[in-house]
Amino acid sequence: MPPQSGNAPNTDLAVTQALTGGRPRGSPLNTLAHVCQMVAGDLDAGTVMRSAMHAAEEAMGAEACTLFRLDPSGEKLHFHIVDGSHSDGLASAALPVDDHSIAGWAAAHRKPLLIPDAYRDSRFNPSYDAKTGFRTRSVISAPLVAKGRLLGVMQVLNRRDGKSFDGEDLELAEAVASLIAVAIHNAEEHEARVNAERLATVGQMMAGMAHCVKNILNGLQAGSYIMDQSLAGATQGGVARGWEMVKRNMGLLSNIVLDMLSYSRPRKPNLQPCQVGELCQSIAALLKEQAAQKGVTLVTSSNVAEVWIDETGIKRCLLNLVGNAIDACGPGGLVEIEAGPADRDGHFTLRVRDNGCGMDAAAQQKIFAPFFSTKGNKGTGLGLPVARKLVEEHGGSIRIESEPGRGTEFILLLPARPMGDAPH
Numbered sequence: 001m002p003p004q005s006g007n008a009p010n011t012d013l014a015v016t017q018a019l020t021g022g023r024p025r026g027s028p029l030n031t032l033a034h035v036c037q038m039v040a041g042d043l044d045a046g047t048v049m050r051s052a053m054h055a056a057e058e059a060m061g062a063e064a065c066t067l068f069r070l071d072p073s074g075e076k077l078h079f080h081i082v083d084g085s086h087s088d089g090l091a092s093a094a095l096p097v098d099d100h101s102i103a104g105w106a107a108a109h110r111k112p113l114l115i116p117d118a119y120r121d122s123r124f125n126p127s128y129d130a131k132t133g134f135r136t137r138s139v140i141s142a143p144l145v146a147k148g149r150l151l152g153v154m155q156v157l158n159r160r161d162g163k164s165f166d167g168e169d170l171e172l173a174e175a176v177a178s179l180i181a182v183a184i185h186n187a188e189e190h191e192a193r194v195n196a197e198r199l200a201t202v203g204q205m206m207a208g209m210a211h212c213v214k215n216i217l218n219g220l221q222a223g224s225y226i227m228d229q230s231l232a233g234a235t236q237g238g239v240a241r242g243w244e245m246v247k248r249n250m251g252l253l254s255n256i257v258l259d260m261l262s263y264s265r266p267r268k269p270n271l272q273p274c275q276v277g278e279l280c281q282s283i284a285a286l287l288k289e290q291a292a293q294k295g296v297t298l299v300t301s302s303n304v305a306e307v308w309i310d311e312t313g314i315k316r317c318l319l320n321l322v323g324n325a326i327d328a329c330g331p332g333g334l335v336e337i338e339a340g341p342a343d344r345d346g347h348f349t350l351r352v353r354d355n356g357c358g359m360d361a362a363a364q365q366k367i368f369a370p371f372f373s374t375k376g377n378k379g380t381g382l383g384l385p386v387a388r389k390l391v392e393e394h395g396g397s398i399r400i401e402s403e404p405g406r407g408t409e410f411i412l413l414l415p416a417r418p419m420g421d422a423p424h
Contacts, residue, residue, distance in 0.1 A: 048187040049080050052180040056154055059176050060169060063158040064134070067144075067180075068095065068103050070152045077103055077153055101125060102141045103153040110150060112142040112174045116164040138164040142177035146185035154180060269310035269394050271418050276339040276348070277302030279311060283318045283337060287326060295331030298322075302339040304348050307416040313390040314350075314414070320383035321352040321410050328356030328408060342416040347396070353409035359402040367400060 049067055057065040068077035076094040097107045102123045106113045118124040118136045129136055137158045144151040154177045159165055165173075280300040291298045318337065325335040333356055340349040359367065368388050387410075391398045396414035 062156040106141040144181035146181040296333040325354035350412040355407040
């Protein structure tokens, strides 16, 4: 099976492996303690999986590690692809939980499996090596089981010293797999609790927004009534006025529904190449009419090369921020959307600033809380919580600088590339 990790070992580890034949120096207890440190520091399932792959690879002195996740049906194992130059073509691959593959056997029997020579074992599928250009020699496959539940399979490939894995390696792999399984289980439980809390918040939101939705529906009905009356009397001006009311209220309702969906459900960003300057210009174009109605000028600028972001998510975020900025301004107001270049840590900035009414310190402390709004009945109190959620899902951060009477600036700090190496 092909490797999934493309990170080179650190210098100290490389020296240690050169002196000890490719496996980490020290007792198994110290090795397991190191694995614990690597996988227990985060409660994000994706981050834990990434750390687990690198931890298993280091602990076993292996050339590569693959993690398989068990799908909800319990019948198939899927490659967990993170990075690496040999991962092409594996994202959609799946293995049945049965005796016809090495990982499938380990999952079906819930036992670790040692294969000294992969090409001599009938369960090994050489087509993956053919796809990736990696040459598999020796394999250890260990089930990931926590609280009696099978989560997947850990598979380590090829000792770095060129020897085959042995019985001691098998025992160590079983212990490492147990630690990784517990870390994944804890991350999943945390994620489930967060989702439950978010859904509870959505329930509160539905009750709190009933009045807002009722007002929008009243606006739609009023607009429809005006159109009906105007059409009956063939009055073109009345039709236009009624249709404008319908459009405005449909837009408000659409924003509420989209914010509810964005806030209520967990979403993994779909990272793709994006020209940020073009994205900023598209936001300005979409909100140009809204700004013009209030006498507000929209300006965009960008000094950013291509970045990897979820364009749909960041577009939603910017629409909320820029829309709020326009609402905060009066006639003659100015709203700027600015993209700045990546820093040493590989993060670029998006800034949305206005010269509007600004906020005091008390409002700034509450601004990202669900249902808090400085607009009174005109706001749902979800735009900014949604914006922060979308930014944090990217691994970024958002902060605010504001002063009453002198405007507000939102600063978004986002990774310019995916975490770790850029996709191959």
